[in-house]
Amino acid sequence: MDLRTEQRPDAETSRKPQDGGGTQECAVEDGSVKQPNERLAYLFEQAMETLHRYEPPEGYYLAFSGGKDSIVAYDLLNRSGCRFDAHMNLTSVDPPELLAYVKQYYPDVLRHRPEMTMFQLIEKRCFLPTARSRYCCAVLKERGGSNRIVVTGIRKAESHRRSKRQMLETSKTDKTKRMIHIIIDWKDKDVWQYIRTLNITYCSLYDEGFKRIGCIGCPMISSNLRCKQFQRWPRHKIAYRNTIAKALKQKASNYFGTDADLYLDWWLSNMSIKAFFGAREQTDIFQEEEQ
Numbered sequence: 001m002d003l004r005t006e007q008r009p010d011a012e013t014s015r016k017p018q019d020g021g022g023t024q025e026c027a028v029e030d031g032s033v034k035q036p037n038e039r040l041a042y043l044f045e046q047a048m049e050t051l052h053r054y055e056p057p058e059g060y061y062l063a064f065s066g067g068k069d070s071i072v073a074y075d076l077l078n079r080s081g082c083r084f085d086a087h088m089n090l091t092s093v094d095p096p097e098l099l100a101y102v103k104q105y106y107p108d109v110l111r112h113r114p115e116m117t118m119f120q121l122i123e124k125r126c127f128l129p130t131a132r133s134r135y136c137c138a139v140l141k142e143r144g145g146s147n148r149i150v151v152t153g154i155r156k157a158e159s160h161r162r163s164k165r166q167m168l169e170t171s172k173t174d175k176t177k178r179m180i181h182i183i184i185d186w187k188d189k190d191v192w193q194y195i196r197t198l199n200i201t202y203c204s205l206y207d208e209g210f211k212r213i214g215c216i217g218c219p220m221i222s223s224n225l226r227c228k229q230f231q232r233w234p235r236h237k238i239a240y241r242n243t244i245a246k247a248l249k250q251k252a253s254n255y256f257g258t259d260a261d262l263y264l265d266w267w268l269s270n271m272s273i274k275a276f277f278g279a280r281e282q283t284d285i286f287q288e289e290e291q
């Protein structure tokens with residue numbers, strides 16, 4: 001493996017890696033057991049082989065987010081010598097620190113503004129996006145890459161849903177888009193070890209305890225993480241609250257009427273509406289008994 005170290009200047013929005021992949025033995029996909037460095041070398045070689053095998057004449061389209069997985073995908077493409085152009089779909093609810101980091105360290109990444117912001121979209125749909133109805137992704141995130149081979153940093157280890165993904169796929173929403181999830185089998189520690197070994201500068205938000213970095217308020221992440229996000233970026237919470245208040249004035253909810261605060265409480269709980277009201281009822285009973 002080429003372990004060339006690329007130094008980038010330090011900044012508020014970025015940190016040199018502290019965390020590593022540990023020293024334990026790890027299994028690789030052929031069933032053999034290798035030391036971490038050997039495993040990383042194996043994963044690296046696999047990635048190189050795949051990128052060289054499928055390289056299209058026009059080059060790859062890299063779907064870039066600025067998170068740890070996509071900076072590894074970027075680095076792999078860079079080292080492979082394959083042609084590629086990198087694209088970041090801005091969502092209007094990206095953490096400001098992430099945007100500053102990408103601007104500083106990845107100036108070549110093409111940043112695409114959405115036609116509509118998250119808040120305009122919510123106003124139009126009159127409800128907040130949920131895990132079951134994440135209408136925002138199709139409009140804000142999954143744009144671009146038609147008729148191209150798209151490289152991503154999606155990994156099986158990220159979630160149960162993603163554990164079913166394969167390295168080579170055709171996009172479900174755009175059949176002209178072929179996807180290579182180049183680090184699909186990498187574990188978290190592989191990613192961090194790669195970043196540490198190659199001294200790649202990463203976004204400082206990871207050092208604040210954010211294990212994943214993405215849209216502020218994303219309904220696909222845990223309730224705890226969303227609350228942590230809103231503590232960190234309180235103005236975004238206010239913006240979501242005010243937007244849903246506006247939307248409820250246009251069209252009252254069957255469950256929440258025009259009560260935006262109640263709606264927001266439910267939204268942040270990640271519960272079903274039934275479970276949310278059940279939990280509230282119980283809290284009310286306990287409060288009455290205490291009085």
Ligand code: SF4
Nearest residue numbers: 134136137141215218
């Ligand atoms: S908030 Fe979540 S679901 Fe919506 S666009 Fe962002 S990542 Fe996709």
